[in-house]
Amino acid sequence: MTHGAAVLGMADVRKSFPSPAGRVEVLRGVDLEIRRGEFVMVTGPSGSGKTTLLNLAALLDFPTSGRLTFQGRELAGLAEDSLCDLRKRAIGVVFQRFCLLPRRTALENVLFRFRYVGGAEAETRRAALAALDTVGLAALADRPVRVLSAGEMQRVAIARAVALRPELLVADEPTGNLDAASTAAVMDCFRRLNVEGLTVLLVTHNEGLLRYATRHLVCVEGTLNP
Template identity: 50%
Template sequence: MTVVALHQVRKVYKSGALEFEALKGVSLEIRQGEMVALMGPSGSGKTTLMQIIGLLDRPTEGRYVLAGRDVTTLTENERAEVRNQEIGFVFQAFHLLPRLSVLENVEVPLTYAGYGPQERRERALEVLQKVGLGDKLKNLPSQLSGGQKQRVAIARALTMRPSILLADEPTGNLDSKTAAEVMRLFQELNDEGTSVIIVTHEADIAEYTGRIVRIRDGQIESDGPNPHRKRAVGGVA
């Protein structure tokens, strides 16, 4: 099954009489269960592409089908609903609420989605066990390492059981050892069937994925399998 299908997507930003074409007719398909790196230098268009895939922005031209549904012309409310159901986000900054415990932080998306207390707790416990933080439920973010904070963010992204985990520079605030451990977690989730898209400018991070899409000047420069995929090893960060 194809979870992401972009067809001739253009994105043009306008400022007065000036126009900047961030994406120039990009076509891309990502299948269920793939782990893909979107790689490119600053200004390449990879962030714009990530925002369109994540329904945080919409294309100027072209068509986008997400998990079998054409989402190109949805209203903002419809886009928000699909985004919450289908996409889990992980960012470079952890965006944890400092006064909430680990468990409470992970429950936040479920609270907004209207789940009751028992199901919120059950789902949060399930994903926290999956990311290796079952013993940190009552801890505050200030009591965690950088790697543990990112694991909480990943758990939070998984609570709605999304079709896609979309990670934007997820190791940018981590040292190399901790970054490798976080990539090991992404690989484990991918092995279990979760589709993972990693947006990065770091070649060593892209090497953990099974497919690398390189973007330059708003176009796909290359797209193919990664024959030298690394497997991350290590303990809990």
């Protein structure tokens, strides 16, 4: 399968954190290039640096050293407002624990994605409903999230992540709290979005999901290996 333009690039990316015992080296020289349309899955032992890597990919944190590029542009050269714009529009994030507002409806949760980008109310509502439709939940738009099943909650979170039609969808163990049936439903959402052109970077501990990926990488002690 051929893929399109560069979405995310990392060259000798390192990340360390301060600790009382000195700096902890978490990422130790990561080289990665993800192209448009790829579905990259990362597995690896607990503590190997997967979440740290995703935080960099989502532009939520900065490398200690090395080059990080998004859509061919080097992160270090971006002004703060361009960076915010990328975070808001170009990247969607899905977490293991959903991170939804339980008392709000599915639609309201998706509408939160539009909070900082503006737009006419009717238009954002239409886009939010369309996002819920892509995950098969249009009929549940007005239900409070707390009454939904865990799998439905995660699909609401996916709808929220893709509502602004990002370039890259980053997901950290998105099926970690789900049973087998809900896992399949959630993975089908990722697959459908990927087939429509969305680039996906997903971390999982579930080797059974690797068949959804177009590429599999293993994170071991802060390095990424094929």
